[in-house]
Amino acid sequence: MNEAHLDKTALLSLFEGMLLIRRAEEHLRDAFARGSLCGAVHLCIGQEAVAVGVCSQLTECDWIASTHRGHGHFIAKGGSIEGMLAEIGGKASGICQGMGGSLHVTDVSKGMLGANGIVGGGLAIATGAAFAAQLDGGGAAAVCFFGDGAASQGVLMECLNVSALWKLPLVFVCENNGIAEFMAADSINAGKIADRAKAFGMPSTTVDGNDVLAVADAARVAVARCRRGEGPSFIEAQTYRIRAHCEGLEFVGGIEWHTEKLKEWTSPERDPISRLRGVLISQCRCTDADLEAAEARVRAQIERAAAFAEASAPSDPGLPLRLAASTAE
Amino acid sequence: MAKKNMLQAVNEALVEEMERDPRVILIGEDVEIGISGDTRNLVARGGPQRVRNTPICESTITGLAVGAAAGGYRVVVHLMYANFIYTGFDAIANQMAKLRLMTGGQLNLPITVLTVYGGGCSRGAQHSDSPHPLLMNLGGVNVLMPATPADAKGLLKTAIRGDTPSFFFEMPGGSSGEVPEDDYTIPLGSADVIQQGTDVTIVTIGSTRCAAVEAAERLASQGVAAEIIDIRSLVPLDRQTVLRSISKTGRLVVVDEARQRCSAASEIAAMVAELAFGALKAPIRRVAVPNVSLPYAPNAEAPLLPTAERIVEAALAITSAQAERRHESNA
Numbered sequence: 001m002n003e004a005h006l007d008k009t010a011l012l013s014l015f016e017g018m019l020l021i022r023r024a025e026e027h028l029r030d031a032f033a034r035g036s037l038c039g040a041v042h043l044c045i046g047q048e049a050v051a052v053g054v055c056s057q058l059t060e061c062d063w064i065a066s067t068h069r070g071h072g073h074f075i076a077k078g079g080s081i082e083g084m085l086a087e088i089g090g091k092a093s094g095i096c097q098g099m100g101g102s103l104h105v106t107d108v109s110k111g112m113l114g115a116n117g118i119v120g121g122g123l124a125i126a127t128g129a130a131f132a133a134q135l136d137g138g139g140a141a142a143v144c145f146f147g148d149g150a151a152s153q154g155v156l157m158e159c160l161n162v163s164a165l166w167k168l169p170l171v172f173v174c175e176n177n178g179i180a181e182f183m184a185a186d187s188i189n190a191g192k193i194a195d196r197a198k199a200f201g202m203p204s205t206t207v208d209g210n211d212v213l214a215v216a217d218a219a220r221v222a223v224a225r226c227r228r229g230e231g232p233s234f235i236e237a238q239t240y241r242i243r244a245h246c247e248g249l250e251f252v253g254g255i256e257w258h259t260e261k262l263k264e265w266t267s268p269e270r271d272p273i274s275r276l277r278g279v280l281i282s283q284c285r286c287t288d289a290d291l292e293a294a295e296a297r298v299r300a301q302i303e304r305a306a307a308f309a310e311a312s313a314p315s316d317p318g319l320p321l322r323l324a325a326s327t328a329e
Numbered sequence: 330m331a332k333k334n335m336l337q338a339v340n341e342a343l344v345e346e347m348e349r350d351p352r353v354i355l356i357g358e359d360v361e362i363g364i365s366g367d368t369r370n371l372v373a374r375g376g377p378q379r380v381r382n383t384p385i386c387e388s389t390i391t392g393l394a395v396g397a398a399a400g401g402y403r404v405v406v407h408l409m410y411a412n413f414i415y416t417g418f419d420a421i422a423n424q425m426a427k428l429r430l431m432t433g434g435q436l437n438l439p440i441t442v443l444t445v446y447g448g449g450c451s452r453g454a455q456h457s458d459s460p461h462p463l464l465m466n467l468g469g470v471n472v473l474m475p476a477t478p479a480d481a482k483g484l485l486k487t488a489i490r491g492d493t494p495s496f497f498f499e500m501p502g503g504s505s506g507e508v509p510e511d512d513y514t515i516p517l518g519s520a521d522v523i524q525q526g527t528d529v530t531i532v533t534i535g536s537t538r539c540a541a542v543e544a545a546e547r548l549a550s551q552g553v554a555a556e557i558i559d560i561r562s563l564v565p566l567d568r569q570t571v572l573r574s575i576s577k578t579g580r581l582v583v584v585d586e587a588r589q590r591c592s593a594a595s596e597i598a599a600m601v602a603e604l605a606f607g608a609l610k611a612p613i614r615r616v617a618v619p620n621v622s623l624p625y626a627p628n629a630e631a632p633l634l635p636t637a638e639r640i641v642e643a644a645l646a647i648t649s650a651q652a653e654r655r656h657e658s659n660a
Contacts (some may be wrong), residue, residue: 063396063399063400065396094433095433096431096432096433096435097433097434098433099430099431099432099433099434100431100432100433104431104432106431106432106435106436107435108399108432108435108436109435113396113399113436114428114431114432116424117423118419118423118424121392121419121420121423121424123389123392124388124389124390124391124392124393124395124396124420125392125393125395125396125399125420125424126396127389127392127393127396128392128393128394128395128396128397128398128399128400128404129396129397129399129400130396131393131396131397131400132396132397132399132400132401132402133400135354135378135379135397135402136400136401142396154388155386155388155389155392155419158384158386158388158389159389161384161386162383162384162386162389162393165384166381319433320430323429323430323433323434324429324430324468324469325493326471326493326517326518326564326565327468327469327470327471327493327564327565328468329518329564329565329566329568
């Protein structure tokens with residue numbers, strides 16, 4: 001473990017970042033259960049370390065493209081919670097003015113090119129953003145988050161090829177959460193996902209995706225390589241999906257393997273937030289009061305954002321045609 | 330003015346736009362050599378960073394264009410043959426056409442896709458489609474179908490400078506024409522009335538212009554005065570020019586190289602039926618490709634395309650009574 005990682009302030013910031021995602025998503029989970037959301041939400045509860053660990057190595061000048069499970073990436077890249085909750089509420093004050101919803105939360109000003117409803121849809125977009133960054137020559141990087149499901153989309157092979165060929169400043173982050181929709185990841189992917197990148201001569205590493213420090217370390221190495229102009233890297237971060245594919249859907253039949261894994265991955269030994277809490281207390285001399293203060297800040301932020309979203313006006317139904325401009329004529 | 334074919338005019342527009350704006354880039358298969366001529370010599374003008382051969386991977390090329398445009402570049406994508414739109418279609422339909430809306434206007438995507446379409450050259454079914462109707466139906470992208478070299482240059486420049494994804498359909502053959510040397514643009518959504526007439530309006534789409542001009546000559550010899558409108562741009566569509574013409578002629582033939590079912594001709598016919606029903610004196614006729622793929626053998630392919638003969642036949646069918654009257658009054 002890198003010494004810098006044991007800096008208390010830096011670790012607290014990772015902790016608070018993960019907590020913010022967790023609490024925002026718990027809020028969404030409950031709102032969905034109450035029937036107060038208009039559309040589907042795909043939650044990343046339990047996977048927060050991947051988003052936070054990777055984005056801790058990026059600046060606003062760097063790009064990310066995300067998945068259908070994108071709230072964590074959006075928040076970790078600096079997207080506003082107010083804008084996100086209002087967006088998912090279908091409000092005019094939403095980050096996409098209510099035009100995108102949960103599946104498309106985007107904040108271009110923060111370098112967040114969007115969650116994506118198409119599995120693997122972000123791969124080529126991130127590759128293109130990396131190409132733009134390379135042409136700019138300013139040292140910016142792009143990260144593509146994708147899942148174990150997208151790992152078997154053909155476009156991944158194409159993007160690995162072209163990014164390696166052009167030495168693009170790109171990091172492929174496969175967030176392997178063990179389940180693609182309702183299929184076990186190893187039932188639909190042959191071999192090891194991380195090995196796929198090796199065929200293109202690209203550095204590839206597998207990390208414990210629930211260890212935010214391990215993720216941050218791997219991302220630090222990969223992003224530094226991008227910035228030196230040495231080309232793309234691949235990280236497979238192994239984690240587990242705690243919630244259903246999307247809220248409102250439950251597993252049905254033949255799910256013993258999932259029940260077992262769920263027990264294991266929700267334990268304090270595996271949960272990314274509990275684990276970092278342990279490190280903070282045992283190695284950074286954090287007190288319960290420090291952690292409670294972080295909890296309180298996060299809670300207040302979510303409450304503010306939820307109230308903002310609630311009080312916001314509904315989306316403008318005239319906006320789609322105005323945005324389409326000439327192409328709707 | 331120099332005479333050029335369409336691909337030379339496209340090349341000229343690309344050179345000028347790359348010199349005008351350093352953020353214009355060109356990607357695609359074989360663009361460095363530019364086998365058909367439209368992208369030839371651009372590496373020398375724009376540099377190897379801005380003009381790049383991609384691997385043969387259309388799903389990535391179209392998505393990569395989206396990312397590079399989001400990153401601030403004006404991206405020209407060469408998709409070689411229009412059938413390759415299908416292999417790159419996910420990023421076209423799900424990303425390129427939708428991101429502006431889905432992001433609430435955060436992203437503009439200045440992307441121009443160049444591609445060669447149409448039959449008549451024995452290229453076989455997988456290299457001769459005219460998939461512009463598919464793109465018209467997406468919403469969110471412009472669809473441009475110039476028929477002359479001069480229009481190609483002016484429309485392409487407008488597309489490259491615009492902030493909306495545009496599909497620009499090129500004709501590899503076609504006749505040469507005068508192309509102004511100067512820096513001019515043609516607004517999208519402006520049809521061109523290339524011949525005035527009073528008896529029937531013939532709306533042509535891209536490659537069908539040539540056959541329509543020939544058809545109009547034959548019709549004239551039979552006493553039918555056709556007005557020809559080269560639509561030039563399908564999205565946006567210049568409705569007013571078409572409707573004005575219908576109010577004069579009361580008759581419409583629309584000519585399209587797409588398959589007839591759900592063709593651009595169908596859309597134009599529906600538009601006229603909705604907005605100018607009262608002005609119509611006869612049923613609208615579409616002249617398009619029957620609902621089959623184009624075969625290889627020239628003798629089997631040619632009759633499926635919208636020929637002058639088929640256009641004349643359609644026009645006479647809806648003007649015959651008038652043609653007869655004219656004939657009588659002249660006698």
